[in-house]
Amino acid sequence: MKIISWNVNSVRARLENIINYINDSKPDILLLQEIKTQDVNFPSESFKEIGYNSYVFGQKSYNGVAFLSKIKLENIKKDFIKDKLKQSRIITGEFFLKKKKIKLINIYVPNGNPVDTEKYSYKKDWLTTFNKKIKKELSSNENIIISGDFNVIPEEIDVHDSKRYENDALFRLEIRKKYRELINLGFNDMYRYLNKSKQDFTFWDYFAASWQKNYGMRIDHFLVTSNLIENVKSININKKPRSKVKPSDHTPIELEVN
Numbered sequence: 049m050k051i052i053s054w055n056v057n058s059v060r061a062r063l064e065n066i067i068n069y070i071n072d073s074k075p076d077i078l079l080l081q082e083i084k085t086q087d088v089n090f091p092s093e094s095f096k097e098i099g100y101n102s103y104v105f106g107q108k109s110y111n112g113v114a115f116l117s118k119i120k121l122e123n124i125k126k127d128f129i130k131d132k133l134k135q136s137r138i139i140t141g142e143f144f145l146k147k148k149k150i151k152l153i154n155i156y157v158p159n160g161n162p163v164d165t166e167k168y169s170y171k172k173d174w175l176t177t178f179n180k181k182i183k184k185e186l187s188s189n190e191n192i193i194i195s196g197d198f199n200v201i202p203e204e205i206d207v208h209d210s211k212r213y214e215n216d217a218l219f220r221l222e223i224r225k226k227y228r229e230l231i232n233l234g235f236n237d238m239y240r241y242l243n244k245s246k247q248d249f250t251f252w253d254y255f256a257a258s259w260q261k262n263y264g265m266r267i268d269h270f271l272v273t274s275n276l277i278e279n280v281k282s283i284n285i286n287k288k289p290r291s292k293v294k295p296s297d298h299t300p301i302e303l304e305v306n
Contacts, residue, residue: 049076049119049145049305053195053268054289055156055251055298059083059114062296063091069289070098073302076118077143081156081197083112090114107136113154113196115141121152128153129177133170138178145279145305148191153182155196160217168217171199175226183233186273194235194271197298200227202237205247206266218267235271238283238303248285251298259290270303279305 052075056062059080070078078100083090085106092102095116103115105126113136115121121141128138137156142149155178160171185192201219204210213219231237239248249264258264270283281304290299 051075051077051079051152051193051195051270051303051305052300053079053081053154053197053270053303054300055081055197055268055296057082057084057296057298059112060085060089060091062294063094065289065292065294065296067094067098068292069300070095070100070116073286073300075116075302077121077152078116079152079154079195080114080116081112081154083114084109085112103139103141105136105139110135111156112136113139113156115139115152115154117141117143119143129174129181132173137174148276148279149189150276151185151189151192153192153194153196155194155198157197157199159199160223163215163217163220171217171223172226175223175230179226179230179233182230186233190234190273190275192235192273193276193303194230195269195301195303197267198227198269199267200224200269201265201267202227202240202269205245206249208249208263208265213265218265231271234273236274236277238270238272238280239266239285239301241277242280242283250285250301252290254297268298268301270301272303276305281306 087106090104100116106112123142158171250268252259252264284302
């Protein structure tokens with residue numbers, strides 16, 4: 049089974065790219081972030097035509113998350129945490145993998161910049177609330193996969209120039225600590241787990257020829273509970289979509305499980 053996560057930076061602006069990518073990569077479940085559209089305007093019919101059901105938690109112009117799935121997802125929820133700004137940032141669902149009931153959590157964490165504004169406070173509070181809810185969730189289900197755009201650079205190796213980002217909301221020490229707290233609840237960052245010292249990125253800004261110079265960062269992740277590691281076959285950052293015309297500034301991460 050192939051589970052893929054991708055911040056598409058507007059599902060309607062990127063529709064042709066997404067459909068081409070789906071036809072090429074054939075995911076069983078695709079997690080989308082930053083869809084930037086309300087549920088009613090989500091192109092569900094376009095995805096239905098190629099065999100995917102849509103489960104959407106949208107918002108006008110900003111944020112928004114969705115599942116596209118060939119398999120049945122159950123118990124879809126849009127209220128995993130209480131978001132004090134009522135932003136559409138988490139959608140959850142469940143599926144079965146070899147008799148294991150897996151909870152799949154698709155997240156789009158706040159960016160948090162600039163750090164001297166309410167946006168940074170919101171990010172800190174959001175992560176604190178999320179971690180508390182995950183801790184509670186683990187008491188009833190140890191089979192959890194969290195994926196999406198975390199807007200967190202975990203370590204120095206995960207960005208092209210760590211010094212430049214020391215005071216950025218994606219790399220500030222207190223933000224990285226919250227990410228580490230989440231992992232310490234019983235998760236593994238699967239890309240780093242399987243690639244101990246490889247530098248690879250999932251995001252390149254549109255500015256300053258960042259893609260061409262490979263000035264990127266790894267901020268999109270798959271976190272998997274320890275008892276699911278035996279089910280993980282591989283993980284891959286697929287850079288091809290970032291090189292297309294009208295690309296998202298993120299590229300997909302592909303998890304294969306069996």
